[in-house]
Each structure stands twice: as C-alpha cells, then as structure tokens.
Amino acid sequence: MNELQKLYERIIQRVNINLRELDFDAEPYSTGIIQPEQMNKFYAFYGITTDHPLNLVFKNSGLAGSYFLGKCRVSNSLLYKSDIRGDELKREGASFQYQGFTIDLNDDELIDIRDSALAKTLVHNFSHDPETPEVFFIKDTLAMDYANIHGAPTDGAFLGPFATVDLTTIHDSVIGTYSYIQAGEISHMKIDPGTIWVHAQDQFNFYYQHDPDLLKKYASVVAGDRPHGIIFDFIEEHEEAFQRLFDAVNIETIESVPKTASLDRYAVVLPNTTIADNVLISQRAYLENSHIGKGSNAQENCYIIHSKLDGFNVTAHGAKIIESDLESDVFVGFNSFLYGKKGARLHIGKGCIVMPHTIIDIDAPLHIPKDHLVWGLIRNDAELEQNSISFDALKAHKTAFNRGNLHFEGNGYLFVKAFKDRIDHILDANGAFFNGENNTGHAQRNQNLSLNTIQPFQFGSMKGLYPNITIEL
Amino acid sequence: MEKICVKDLMVPISEYATVTVGTSLIDAVLALEAAQEAYSSSKYEHRAILVLDENHTVIGKIGQLRILKAIETRYDLGCDVEKLSRFKFSDQYIADKCEQYRLEGPILDEESFRTTANKKVEEFMQRPTSGEFVSEESSLDMAIHKLVAGPHLSLLVTKEEEIVGILKIGDVFASVFHKMRNRKGAL
Numbered sequence: 148m149n150e151l152q153k154l155y156e157r158i159i160q161r162v163n164i165n166l167r168e169l170d171f172d173a174e175p176y177s178t179g180i181i182q183p184e185q186m187n188k189f190y191a192f193y194g195i196t197t198d199h200p201l202n203l204v205f206k207n208s209g210l211a212g213s214y215f216l217g218k219c220r221v222s223n224s225l226l227y228k229s230d231i232r233g234d235e236l237k238r239e240g241a242s243f244q245y246q247g248f249t250i251d252l253n254d255d256e257l258i259d260i261r262d263s264a265l266a267k268t269l270v271h272n273f274s275h276d277p278e279t280p281e282v283f284f285i286k287d288t289l290a291m292d293y294a295n296i297h298g299a300p301t302d303g304a305f306l307g308p309f310a311t312v313d314l315t316t317i318h319d320s321v322i323g324t325y326s327y328i329q330a331g332e333i334s335h336m337k338i339d340p341g342t343i344w345v346h347a348q349d350q351f352n353f354y355y356q357h358d359p360d361l362l363k364k365y366a367s368v369v370a371g372d373r374p375h376g377i378i379f380d381f382i383e384e385h386e387e388a389f390q391r392l393f394d395a396v397n398i399e400t401i402e403s404v405p406k407t408a409s410l411d412r413y414a415v416v417l418p419n420t421t422i423a424d425n426v427l428i429s430q431r432a433y434l435e436n437s438h439i440g441k442g443s444n445a446q447e448n449c450y451i452i453h454s455k456l457d458g459f460n461v462t463a464h465g466a467k468i469i470e471s472d473l474e475s476d477v478f479v480g481f482n483s484f485l486y487g488k489k490g491a492r493l494h495i496g497k498g499c500i501v502m503p504h505t506i507i508d509i510d511a512p513l514h515i516p517k518d519h520l521v522w523g524l525i526r527n528d529a530e531l532e533q534n535s536i537s538f539d540a541l542k543a544h545k546t547a548f549n550r551g552n553l554h555f556e557g558n559g560y561l562f563v564k565a566f567k568d569r570i571d572h573i574l575d576a577n578g579a580f581f582n583g584e585n586n587t588g589h590a591q592r593n594q595n596l597s598l599n600t601i602q603p604f605q606f607g608s609m610k611g612l613y614p615n616i617t618i619e620l
Numbered sequence: 621m622e623k624i625c626v627k628d629l630m631v632p633i634s635e636y637a638t639v640t641v642g643t644s645l646i647d648a649v650l651a652l653e654a655a656q657e658a659y660s661s662s663k664y665e666h667r668a669i670l671v672l673d674e675n676h677t678v679i680g681k682i683g684q685l686r687i688l689k690a691i692e693t694r695y696d697l698g699c700d701v702e703k704l705s706r707f708k709f710s711d712q713y714i715a716d717k718c719e720q721y722r723l724e725g726p727i728l729d730e731e732s733f734r735t736t737a738n739k740k741v742e743e744f745m746q747r748p749t750s751g752e753f754v755s756e757e758s759s760l761d762m763a764i765h766k767l768v769a770g771p772h773l774s775l776l777v778t779k780e781e782e783i784v785g786i787l788k789i790g791d792v793f794a795s796v797f798h799k800m801r802n803r804k805g806a807l
Contacts, residue, residue: 354707556713
C-alpha cells in the first residue's frame, strides 16, 4: 500500500469518526471517489493575478487536476479535479457583518482544507461563520462528484454527489445526493437525498423534498457503486470535450469574445456561440451553440447548450441549460437541470428564479411566466402549476403555505427580497454592471490571470501525491 | 363523616378484564365486550382493559379513547411530521399540518381496520405514570386529589408492591354524591 492509499484510508476513518453518531459509514461510498491509479495522471494548476493575494501551501496531499486561486492551504488531503476558488475571500482590514456584529479582519481569509477528500467539487465564496471569519475550513470531509461547498465551512461531513452546502457551517452531518442546504449552521443532521432547505431564522423557511423514486432517475448513488442517473450520464457524454483543454499548454484565443468579458481557458466553447459584454465564463463551463447575453455568467460545471440567455442571467455553479430561452434577469440555481428538447423548448420569463437543484425535464414546450419562483421537479404544465408561484403571490404570504412537497413558513416578501439581493450581488461581483470605467468584477479582473501547473510524484511510495510546496507572492 | 378508604370502592383485579402482552387489538376489544356482557351478573361496568406482562403484573391500560386513537392513524400521511420539526418549522405549523392531514385522510376504511386490528396492545396501551397509583389504605380525599391532579379516569390500587385493584372515577363520584345527598339537609 503506498502513501496515497494510506492517506485515503485515514481520511475515511476520520470522516467516519465524526459521523459515528449518525451511524453512517462513508467507506462503501469511498470506492471510486478517489481512484489512486488516476491521481498521478493529472497536473494541478493555480492562477496568478495581482488582484488576489497568492499564498498556496500544499502538504502531504494529492491534487490531481485541481485548480487553486487565492490563499489556500491543503494538508493531508486528496483533491481530484476540484476547483478551490479563493477570489471572493475576505481581505485584511475588511469588515464582515453578521447579525448586528461588525467583525473586523486582522488577516486575509484563507481556505484551509485538512484531512479531507474532494472529488470534482467546487469550493467558492467566503466563510460565513462568524466564529472563524479569517479561516474557511474544510476538515474531515468527504465530498463526492459535483458537490458544491459554497461559503460553507465543514467539520466532519459527507456530501453525496451533486450535494450543495451554501452559506452554512456544517458540523458532523451527512448531506444526501442532490440536496441543497442553506441554513446558517447545522449539526449532527442526516439529510435525505433531494432535500432543498433554505432557512433564515425569524424570516422564512423553505423546505422541499424531491420524490425519492423520481429523483433516482436523475441522480442517485448506492453504497459501493458509482453515482448514476440522467444528469451524471449527461456530464459523462460531454466530458471528452474538456480533454483537449487539459492536454494543451496554450489554447488559441477566441477573437469574438469582447474585451469586457472573461472566458476561462479551461472552458469549452463550441460553435456557434456568441458572448456579449461583461460576461463571465468560468473554468469547466461548457457552451455550445448558444448566446450568452450582456452581463450574464456561467459558473463552474455549467452547461449551456442550444440556448439563448438574453442578459444579466446568473447560471450558478453546476447548472445546466439545454434547448432553452431565458429572458433577462433569470437566475438558475446551483445544479439545476433544465432539460428542454428539440421541438420542446423551455421558455423562462424575465426575472424568474429557478430554485437550486430544480429539475425541468419536458417533452413538450413549456412557458414559465415572468417573475415566478419555480422549484422541484417539473415535467409538464400541471407540475409547473404546483411547483411555481408568482412573486406577487409569494410576497403576499406572511405566515405559511404548503404545495405538494413544498412547505413554506415565514415572510414571502423577505424570501423574494433575499434572493433578489443576492442575485444582484452576484451580478455585481461578476462585473455584469461594468460601464467601461467603474463596477469591475471577475469578468474584467480575470483577464489578467495567468496559470501555472504543478506535478505529482510519478514513482515510488509517494506516487500520486505532490511534494510539499509553498507558493506566495 | 364516615371514613371511606380506597379499598372500599375499588374493583378487585380478579374481577377486571385483562389481557396479556402480545394480544391483538381485536382480541382485546373482544375481551372488553365479554367483560361488559358479564355486567348484568356483576356489579362492575367495564370500560377499560388492563394489560399484564408474563408475571401477571399490570403494565398498562387500554380505554375506549386509546382504541379510537389506534384506529385513527392519519398523523403521518403525506408528510413526515418529525422531519418538519428537524427542519425548524414552528410547533404551530406542524400542529396545523397534523390536523390538515388528519382531516383529509379517511379513517374508517378496510385497510385501516385491518392494520389496526392486528396491532399489539403494547403499541397503544397507556403505561401508568407515577401519579396513577394509590394505596388501598389511602383515604378517599387522597384518591380524589390524584384523580383531579392527573387528571385520570381511574387509578391503580396497590397493596405493598402488588396491584390489587382499580379505582374508577365513576365509583368515587357516586360515593361522594351519595354522601352529599344524604347530608343535604345539614348543609
């Protein structure tokens, strides 16, 4: 057994110790998440820019195919094709607002990954834990394929495939396949697959549970097996297109991209795609035969195929848009799967919010009116009727309502406002409102980014692991 | 006033309807029916059954309300109430959902009858609490206090460690009312 295998077993053990009270065993799931024989085949890479502090520390870790930006420390961990994006970390001297507290930062914030294994996982945003404003920790955590750890420090966690933890500190919890959690802080919870939970104390509580039998068709995993389902198959079908990007050192520039937009060199752009001003296309995004309107963005692991986005559209991490027409200001949440077909296109009206982890799978054209919230699984007009509500109707709810598998309690107005504010913040951070002089964001700043690669040991007991390295400006 | 103690009013355990653990609900109901039919030849009316363990120790009680609750199983239909609690929904919201599901669901159908009939008595019996016991030598005052404080419809009467009888609220009420009526002129 080489050092990498020993390290992996130690990580699994630590995860299991943290989750012992939940009677959860991560070991059967671990097979195939990190494949030791794959860990020496891919280089790791990191971004260099004057816009973000650079401080990378790698110690006793495997980093195959992973990307790093900003300040990150990785120790005793295994990362496989994961994106550790530290471009929104808090800076020294900044203030962090939390429930009436103004918390000043003495140092730049750091992403600190310890004793964890992450596969095809995105880590982004900044720690929303007021107790550790300068450290975005990920500790004793096992994250399966296409999980998102977004502003969510974790200490003892198992994240199933396509699970998202967002702005939430996670302690000793299991997050099931295709579940989305945004709840501030959770502890010792075992979240069933397909749970969508957005909770803000004394404001609102949104809880939707995907039908487990129906969800299996789209995303599922059983212990001892690899994830499977339509969404997983969809990604695998398009995986080959990325290979060329990772094989070549230099990729030819696409001249039609405006100077105000940013197209990551690790994104796939296939004909006939047009990109407007102030657009941000992140690494591992996939665009094909689509129009990306002004100020829109496609985050990591997004797929936009045969679709038209009018402008100021947010396509959050992992969202997929196929055969769809989106009017302006539409938000498509994390890992949503909008699966229109040729002759059965999906049309989404201006300003709509597609909740994270929504699945729309249609065989006939479907039209979502403007200013609507949609969620859950929608396959036809009847399911759209049940799983949507106009903003006006939602704002009028001051106590509670229940529709199908959705339970909502609290103030609907505050819910809509919280989402709209956040969408506005995302657009602003991404540079959607850049006017040639002011309001720069990722779309403009990322143009000044260059990349370096680092390589793992190719032989011996350390094969697949990387040398201990410190990189700093 | 003539001193009455608990043992004067209790129903001896030997004359009470009992079943053992493992008995199905339907057999428990039949036992209760048989006990009620015997009412004409007995001075006691039976509205409840005692559940005994293997050592013939009383471990629970089943009244008519418990049986109806066992039939009414609509709490969890379409909604995992326990889950809503874990996901921080308010007690009021959860109570409203319970009530809604209870109202929406049919109670008296073939399936619920079949399911309920095969339930074991230990699944729905009422386990006695500490305030439900009273000594056979206790005064009527003490018994009234315990019935009211519970509140309880009956008390288990003990002699040392052993349960020897049942004190029913109806018998206590009848005794008190009888005394009051006899003394009406003096009041």
